[in-house]
Amino acid sequence: ILNVEQSPQSLHVQEGDSTNFTCSFPSSNFYALHWYRWETAKSPEALFVMTLNGDEKKKGRISATLNTKEGYSYLYIKGSQPEDSATYLCAAGRRALTFGSGTRLQVQP
Amino acid sequence: DAGVIQSPRHEVTEMGQEVTLRCKPISGHDYLFWYRQTMMRGLELLIYFNNNVPIDDSGMPEDRFSAKMPNASFSTLKIQPSEPRDSAVYFCASSLLATGGDEQYFGPGTRLTVT
Numbered sequence: 081i082l083n084v085e086q087s088p089q090s091l092h093v094q095e096g097d098s099t100n101f102t103c104s105f106p107s108s109n110f111y112a113l114h115w116y117r118w119e120t121a122k123s124p125e126a127l128f129v130m131t132l133n134g135d136e137k138k139k140g141r142i143s144a145t146l147n148t149k150e151g152y153s154y155l156y157i158k159g160s161q162p163e164d165s166a167t168y169l170c171a172a173g174r175r176a177l178t179f180g181s182g183t184r185l186q187v188q189p
Numbered sequence: 190d191a192g193v194i195q196s197p198r199h200e201v202t203e204m205g206q207e208v209t210l211r212c213k214p215i216s217g218h219d220y221l222f223w224y225r226q227t228m229m230r231g232l233e234l235l236i237y238f239n240n241n242v243p244i245d246d247s248g249m250p251e252d253r254f255s256a257k258m259p260n261a262s263f264s265t266l267k268i269q270p271s272e273p274r275d276s277a278v279y280f281c282a283s284s285l286l287a288t289g290g291d292e293q294y295f296g297p298g299t300r301l302t303v304t
Contacts, residue, residue: 114292123280124232126292169232175220176245177293179232 082106084172086180093160094188100156101183103170107151111174115144115155118167118182127155127168160187193296195281201302207269210299212281213262222293223256223266224280232280238264271303 085104093099105113112131116124128137133148141158157164167184171177194213202208214221222237236246241258249256253272258264268275278300282293 123295123297126294129292175239176234176237176248177222178234181231 082172082178084170084178084180086168086170086183088183089181090184090186092186092188095160095162097160097187098156098158099160099185100154101168101185103153103155103172103180105151105153105170105172107149110148110151110172112172113146113148113153114171114177115153116169116171118169120166124169157185160185162187162189193281193283193294195279195296195299197299198297199300199302201304202271203304204272205270206303207267208271208275208301208303210266210279210281210301212264212266212296214264214281214283215294216262217285218283218294219286220284220293221258221264222282222284223264224282224295226278226280226298235266268301271301273303276301276303 082105087102112129114129115127117127118124128144130146135146137144144153144155146153155168165185165187167182169179169182171179193215196211220239223235224232225235226232233248235248236256237244238258241261254268256266278298280295280298282295284291284293
């Protein structure tokens with residue numbers, strides 16, 4: 081079981097603010113890093129899966145970077161909107177993913 | 190595709206009763222995962238299957254838990270006998286052959302309450 085940590089635990093921002101959060105994981109034996117978006121009363125939905133050091137992926141206003149040598153990934157949201165309010169989970173592993181505890185984002189209109 | 194289907198969506202049972210949770214993965218997906226989500230421990234993997242074969246069940250809490258996948262389109266997670274501490278949301282997820290770590294598609298979950 082890997083040790084996957086996320087920070088901060090929660091974040092409150094105003095609509096239009098840009099924000100970012102961190103996921104750290106063991107750099108040894110790295111295989112893949114996943115980001116999921118989890119809205120209340122729904123199920124987690126995949127945002128990105130990254131495997132290569134230096135990888136950067138983007139989906140609309142959301143992007144993520146990966147540093148496998150130092151064991152961290154950043155998720156960025158540009159110009160946050162109220163509909164971005166959710167818990168953002170990262171997970172590391174090959175098949176058996178270990179999930180972090182998530183960053184709960186609240187965007188105030 | 191309808192996505193991953195789980196049933197029931199909610200289950201309330203008394204301590205000591207047998208509980209069976211069901212999952213239908215996305216057609217064509219090779220991997221099926223069972224997760225449990227609790228406030229204390231977050232989202233944790235219980236077991237996963239590849240081509241209907243259990244690969245890693247190290248997350249299964251104890252012998253009261255068992256999982257089967259009799260065919261590519263159906264899996265069950267059984268708790269017998271159930272205890273109040275088993276109360277949680279149980280998610281099933283599926284994915285394709287993950288050469289680069291394919292994303293997992295989650296079902297809506299089953300909220301289990303054991304009284």
